[in-house]
Amino acid sequence: MSSAYQNLVNRFQQMYHLQHLGAIAGWDQAAMMPAGGNQARGAALAELNALLHKLLTAPEVASWLQEAQRQETSEETIRSVEEMAVEWLHASAIPDDLVKAKTIASTHCEHAWRSQRPENDWEGFSKNLKEVVNLSRQEAGVRAEKSNTSPYNALLELYEPGVNTQELDLLFGDLKTWLPGFIQEAQDRQDSVTIIEPEGTFPTEKQKALGLKVMKLLGFDFNHGRLDVSTHPFCGGVSEDVRMTTRYSEDNFVEALMGTVHETGHARYNQSLPTDRALPVSSYRSMGIHEGQSLFFEMQLGRSPAFLSLIQPLIVKHLCDGKQPPYMALDNLEKIYTQVRPGFIRVDADEITYPAHIILRYEIERDLIEGSIEVDDIPELWQQKMKDYLGLDVAGDHKNGCMQDIHWPMGAFGYFPSYTLGAMVAAQLFAAQKKAMPDIEKQIQNGSLMPIFDWLKTNIWSQGRKYSTAELMTRATGEPLTASYFKNHLKERYLG
Amino acid sequence: MSSAYQNLVNRFQQMYHLQHLGAIAGWDQAAMMPAGGNQARGAALAELNALLHKLLTAPEVASWLQEAQRQETSEETIRSVEEMAVEWLHASAIPDDLVKAKTIASTHCEHAWRSQRPENDWEGFSKNLKEVVNLSRQEAGVRAEKSNTSPYNALLELYEPGVNTQELDLLFGDLKTWLPGFIQEAQDRQDSVTIIEPEGTFPTEKQKALGLKVMKLLGFDFNHGRLDVSTHPFCGGVSEDVRMTTRYSEDNFVEALMGTVHETGHARYNQSLPTDRALPVSSYRSMGIHEGQSLFFEMQLGRSPAFLSLIQPLIVKHLCDGKQPPYMALDNLEKIYTQVRPGFIRVDADEITYPAHIILRYEIERDLIEGSIEVDDIPELWQQKMKDYLGLDVAGDHKNGCMQDIHWPMGAFGYFPSYTLGAMVAAQLFAAQKKAMPDIEKQIQNGSLMPIFDWLKTNIWSQGRKYSTAELMTRATGEPLTASYFKNHLKERYLG
Ligand SMILES: [Zn+2]
Ligand SMILES: [Zn+2]
Numbered sequence: 001m002s003s004a005y006q007n008l009v010n011r012f013q014q015m016y017h018l019q020h021l022g023a024i025a026g027w028d029q030a031a032m033m034p035a036g037g038n039q040a041r042g043a044a045l046a047e048l049n050a051l052l053h054k055l056l057t058a059p060e061v062a063s064w065l066q067e068a069q070r071q072e073t074s075e076e077t078i079r080s081v082e083e084m085a086v087e088w089l090h091a092s093a094i095p096d097d098l099v100k101a102k103t104i105a106s107t108h109c110e111h112a113w114r115s116q117r118p119e120n121d122w123e124g125f126s127k128n129l130k131e132v133v134n135l136s137r138q139e140a141g142v143r144a145e146k147s148n149t150s151p152y153n154a155l156l157e158l159y160e161p162g163v164n165t166q167e168l169d170l171l172f173g174d175l176k177t178w179l180p181g182f183i184q185e186a187q188d189r190q191d192s193v194t195i196i197e198p199e200g201t202f203p204t205e206k207q208k209a210l211g212l213k214v215m216k217l218l219g220f221d222f223n224h225g226r227l228d229v230s231t232h233p234f235c236g237g238v239s240e241d242v243r244m245t246t247r248y249s250e251d252n253f254v255e256a257l258m259g260t261v262h263e264t265g266h267a268r269y270n271q272s273l274p275t276d277r278a279l280p281v282s283s284y285r286s287m288g289i290h291e292g293q294s295l296f297f298e299m300q301l302g303r304s305p306a307f308l309s310l311i312q313p314l315i316v317k318h319l320c321d322g323k324q325p326p327y328m329a330l331d332n333l334e335k336i337y338t339q340v341r342p343g344f345i346r347v348d349a350d351e352i353t354y355p356a357h358i359i360l361r362y363e364i365e366r367d368l369i370e371g372s373i374e375v376d377d378i379p380e381l382w383q384q385k386m387k388d389y390l391g392l393d394v395a396g397d398h399k400n401g402c403m404q405d406i407h408w409p410m411g412a413f414g415y416f417p418s419y420t421l422g423a424m425v426a427a428q429l430f431a432a433q434k435k436a437m438p439d440i441e442k443q444i445q446n447g448s449l450m451p452i453f454d455w456l457k458t459n460i461w462s463q464g465r466k467y468s469t470a471e472l473m474t475r476a477t478g479e480p481l482t483a484s485y486f487k488n489h490l491k492e493r494y495l496g
Numbered sequence: 497m498s499s500a501y502q503n504l505v506n507r508f509q510q511m512y513h514l515q516h517l518g519a520i521a522g523w524d525q526a527a528m529m530p531a532g533g534n535q536a537r538g539a540a541l542a543e544l545n546a547l548l549h550k551l552l553t554a555p556e557v558a559s560w561l562q563e564a565q566r567q568e569t570s571e572e573t574i575r576s577v578e579e580m581a582v583e584w585l586h587a588s589a590i591p592d593d594l595v596k597a598k599t600i601a602s603t604h605c606e607h608a609w610r611s612q613r614p615e616n617d618w619e620g621f622s623k624n625l626k627e628v629v630n631l632s633r634q635e636a637g638v639r640a641e642k643s644n645t646s647p648y649n650a651l652l653e654l655y656e657p658g659v660n661t662q663e664l665d666l667l668f669g670d671l672k673t674w675l676p677g678f679i680q681e682a683q684d685r686q687d688s689v690t691i692i693e694p695e696g697t698f699p700t701e702k703q704k705a706l707g708l709k710v711m712k713l714l715g716f717d718f719n720h721g722r723l724d725v726s727t728h729p730f731c732g733g734v735s736e737d738v739r740m741t742t743r744y745s746e747d748n749f750v751e752a753l754m755g756t757v758h759e760t761g762h763a764r765y766n767q768s769l770p771t772d773r774a775l776p777v778s779s780y781r782s783m784g785i786h787e788g789q790s791l792f793f794e795m796q797l798g799r800s801p802a803f804l805s806l807i808q809p810l811i812v813k814h815l816c817d818g819k820q821p822p823y824m825a826l827d828n829l830e831k832i833y834t835q836v837r838p839g840f841i842r843v844d845a846d847e848i849t850y851p852a853h854i855i856l857r858y859e860i861e862r863d864l865i866e867g868s869i870e871v872d873d874i875p876e877l878w879q880q881k882m883k884d885y886l887g888l889d890v891a892g893d894h895k896n897g898c899m900q901d902i903h904w905p906m907g908a909f910g911y912f913p914s915y916t917l918g919a920m921v922a923a924q925l926f927a928a929q930k931k932a933m934p935d936i937e938k939q940i941q942n943g944s945l946m947p948i949f950d951w952l953k954t955n956i957w958s959q960g961r962k963y964s965t966a967e968l969m970t971r972a973t974g975e976p977l978t979a980s981y982f983k984n985h986l987k988e989r990y991l992g
Contacts (some may be wrong), residue, residue, distance in 0.1 A: 008948035014543060017539055017540040017542075017543035017544070018520075018540070018543060018544065018547070020536060020537070020539075021517040021518065021521050021541075021544060022517065024520065024524055024537075025516075025517050025520050025521065028520055028524065032528075033737060034718060034719050034720060035719055035734050036717070036720040036723060036737070037720060037737030040734060040736035041516070041517060041736075042954060043516075044513040044516035045517075047510060047513035047514060048517060051514070171544060209924050221530035222530060223530050223531055223533040224530060224533060225530060226528065226530055238533075240532065240533050240536035241529060241530060241532065241533030241534070241536060241537070242538075257968065307682060337728055395771075434979070468731070
């Protein structure tokens, strides 16, 4: 091992330790902090981020990388240096002035958006968004030049290394033409289905106890993590101490329960990453692979009849004080958890209509960053695509249309595709497991989930970034990512 | 304002932001973190401390200080620079090698102590302690040379700036001769008193609700802080977001309730420090002044008949489901909260016997650091002094004798005096208020506590480190710190 590589390892170790403090403080901000602490917390986290940026982009890091790239000979350290170089390039590609300008513009835009959205104020919002788009285009341009690719591809690279618009157009294009008809068919099927809505109060404490039980069933390691409450559920913290959150509504348990299952997927990935955790090569592969794990837990496993039959007695036991009301019948729970309902809001969408929301956003943000459309074009495009993909008319309702998400105001262009890539990843991983374990549904029903998680741990979680997404998927499933398993999954569940 | 001063302000601002993250992570470690996260957390906090040390002792800081000391002209900035220089001197006085050696030795000693104490293993413990004492003597020697004082004074300076052994010998010497007879008298008085012990289960949730109510009464700002649970109660976090903890026992509410009152005193001081919080001159004055606030809340206010009569209905309401058992009678609560019982353990001591525990430790650690005694002498000295000051025989029981505290294993020599200085501070502040508000007891009984807190805020909390401890006390009470108000307080409460 070269001394240059050792220096790099030490620097990433140092950054990892400091990031640990930021991760815990970030979790605390969402789950624990009283409102009055927000300004001081924001300043503290900004200071940390500036420091981390400085540690990563310091001149010595560039020379260590060059030296290590020349000197390292083992396959393992070569891969490790490659991923260090990726981190370095992402951080050092854009000039400090641009970073600062984008931070100011997006902080301002996001802050104003919080009040503009409820007021449906597209006029006011679009003015700020133009500035964010302008700076994001500059950022994309600079990154594209350094990576020799297109501007939007350069932003995608931040979330989905190795994935580009060519691949997305292929994966999404297929879905896009197929979805509208399929959604119609699935809805027609459900027309005759009657769902009994859950009734009554479901106290937070009882829901939490149920959630903890289900997390345990799903293998969450409580010695290295905990569950709390936040307005927007997420999975944060660090690998050694994962902080998961859920949001409870006492009216209904349905969302919180499946939200907990979803975040447990993220959590188990984090808890099972390679142990030399400070190295970039030991980090999670991509946002899409991450979402693939949570959607595996939620969509492939969680909403399956087999899993619902496994946890139904637990739900009844925790929430019903002994006797089982009709809405808790297994077949009713199945119906609840597979209900198709096209709607305006992405985060409320079911697994069939969700991809439509993503494809719409992908097409708009891609063209926006590439410069073929402008911010002023968004509302009309949104309206048209909502009509085409979901048959809904959102005209004039900006707050439930193009103003609903935080991603664009905060300048996170290139992020949206990860959600649907994740759905495809989940379906493909599950299909591969099913091939290897034909009785998988019976296993699930019997509560024998460990073989499933061990498979994921071996094939995905413990691999970190050792391989590219394409190679990782091929090694795990026999082929690179394709939309077909996701389509098959939907067909089977909704028309089977 | 000179540019040197501006540079210093920026540097301390940066450090303040990073310390914020350490404070929250430290609170989390005690109150939230699952056990498995401990190693990663320890490494993260150690990294942060090394970084903070580096930021403070960087060569440019020394030159900025020199320049600012020459250039600043306003009284305010001159004081600010003085306190910056104090921080700098404390951090840079001892060589990095010695810092590292002491950290290793004390970490090892403390870790081993955790199992050696229950096993009463003085042999094993003393071997490690000798190393810690040896390095602490070296540290004290280097600090003493730079500050032109004695070794133990140099360590005292870290916790009680401006206080020295001459002053302590005076303050403590007076108490020491007076206490044994006084303790006897107070005990004789209580011989005829019958206390009804609280009975029954006091659920944690109910105790917590009561604690929150009392914190509210005491002016705790819940927009800038919260209450949680930890094994060792403390008050942490940052001024903008104070994290208080308590420990509940379901057998009894007495300790947790008064513990909450105590920590609320620390909390209010923290929440009310000057607003330019990153400057050392805006930090708390000393450990003794800090403890003075918590003991004002606990001993002067909290255990007074007036305050107990104010909160007695709250206690009954929260813990007794309607009807009042005999042990909740006001006069019984008064007896419980003023019971005198000489014992081996410092943290369990009442306010009369507590100073004896402190004076004993002060005399031993002072002589240990000054070199007139050795580690091997400790058990015999401990035994002799426990006999002399409290009339107790601790022979051979090291775990309840000289091995009971964490301070020495962790190398914190010079800290103990602050506890009793705090008791004196609290009594003197209360006496000054009583002089200004002769009907203070009536006010307390009526729940009109704001005038008391406003007085503390004006005279102590908002002053930060603007003045020396002596000047701060003189401005607030008309004279520097003296033991006489503490003695008067004890006489009045226990013999009055
Ligand atoms: Zn997710
Ligand atoms: Zn205290």
